[in-house]
Amino acid sequence: MNQKKSKVPMIVTLFLIAAIYIAVFIAEQTLPSTSMLFTVLKKGAVYALVAVSMNLLNGFTGIFSLGQAGFMLVGAYVYGIFTIPVAQRAAVYQYFDGGIVQFTVPLVVAMILSGLAAAFFAFLIGLPVLRLKSDYLAIATLGFAEIIRAIFQWNGLGPVTNGSNMLRGFPNFNDFNITDGNGNVTVYLSTLIPFIIAGVCILLIVLLINSSYGRALKAIRDDEVAAEAMGINLAHHKRLAFCISSFFAGVGGAMLAMYQTTVQAKSFTSAMTYEILLIVVIGGIGSVTGSVFSSFLFVACSEWWLRFLDEKQLIGDFEVPLLRTGFRMVVFSVIIMIVVLFFRRGIMGDKELPDLLSRRAAKKGRAVK
């Protein structure tokens, strides 16, 4: 299928991505590790993965689900529960006699378990919920995310989830740095590793989207009846897309836990899902590149570039009016409105990076439904 397509844009894309990874590595070795840049890059990588996983559902399969925060919560908790060092459990689970899980699994295994647990929850939730369509499905998944959040805070599950108390002490991004005997960091990897994890996961999603299976998902998005008439099993494909999306949301949750260094169920609110939805919409529904790009943009704006709006600013002796805590969010909302008004289909529409580099796709607009 690619015989006719020029390979050049693809190669340029791969070079660009490699260059970004190298740049991240070099920046990490040279810049002070306290720089805001790394906070943004780490959180951006986490959000990029979760946004792409949400895009797989909302953009490519046409399933409007708002359960992302719930699946991230499952992933974050599973990661925490299985990786807190046994020696620290007594302190973490202080109200529950050290908890009932008294072993740890290797980090990679824990991350895969996070994904599998989220996918398992998605499977259970999907049985009743995937029969619904559009708004109803969104409401149902949103509700389930809230229920999951409540269950994980329930004291009855305390020996496992630590109730409403936070989980802490598990390996985080900083543990990826290579240190010498005195505890001095010799090679900084705390930003590169999350980039690599997110990159591998997103690559898997991209491969899935471009397979014949991904084509079937897009067919379902475009026209369910015609897809069914072509012999595509709707229920089966929707369920699988839902589970796969949740798997990666779970892995993203585990990464978020590493980023935050602590996990508490009450922080996985529906507001978090909306943030991710916003990223997907701004980036372009149906564009992986767009989701990744807008994740970093979103995180940079909300964590870094707009921070100055929350503090008093003096130009000479003149105090700039209006600037106070919370004003950042006002400006942020205005920016989002502008983006939505002037880029109706997001920054990228449904184009990907290689498309931007080739002339053929520049002409290929999305068809009107």
Added chain:
Amino acid sequence: MSLLKVTDLVVSYGGIEALKGISFEVDQGKIVTLIGANGAGKSTTLRTISGLVAPKSGRIYYEGRDITDFGTQKIVATGIAMVPEGRRVFANLTVLENLRIGAYLRTDKEVIEEDINYVYNLFPRLKERSWQLAGTLSGGEQQMLAVGRAIMTRPKIIMMDEPSLGLAPLVVKDIFKIIQTLKSTGMTVLLIEQNANAALHACDYAYVMETGRITMSGTGEELLASEAIQEAYLGKTNKD
């Protein structure tokens, strides 16, 4: 023996019987058409045969096998393809991707490539537009694509639901040429049409449906000659 045989098919949508027991047969290599007004149950018949709607009673036989309870996937795999009403191509997929979706249930990769070329030979217009999104095609081209997509399932029988709907008269002529081409390749076609005139001229055998029943049947010529048909469907007024 007939390729497709429907016996006493009854379908009801929540208590309302859309089909009140219809029986008909489609012979191998023939064009058979169901004609009738809106709401006669033509589309329901097709949807039931392709497994999208479950019948209340009655049986559907394909090559002598009872396929009534097969489910859409299995029915497509056994060789019954459907060209849905309103074309319903996948608008945001390219022409080539649409064709590949047609071959979704197949695993014979090399033959799929051959079949894509076969479709392109049948409709050279599609080959020119292979990379275009299907939603940007004209109505006639979309109909070609819908037929091509159906061919990609390697069917023995293609069922077409109102292929001339919403198309310009010249394009409708093209569509009926396509149907004749399909027949010349040995394909069996079950055609549903409101355009009774064109359908009766194209078909080998026709059934007339009225409110869920088959009221008449015969070869195309017989029905074209019948006064009742002329009055009801071909717009001839009885001035005597």
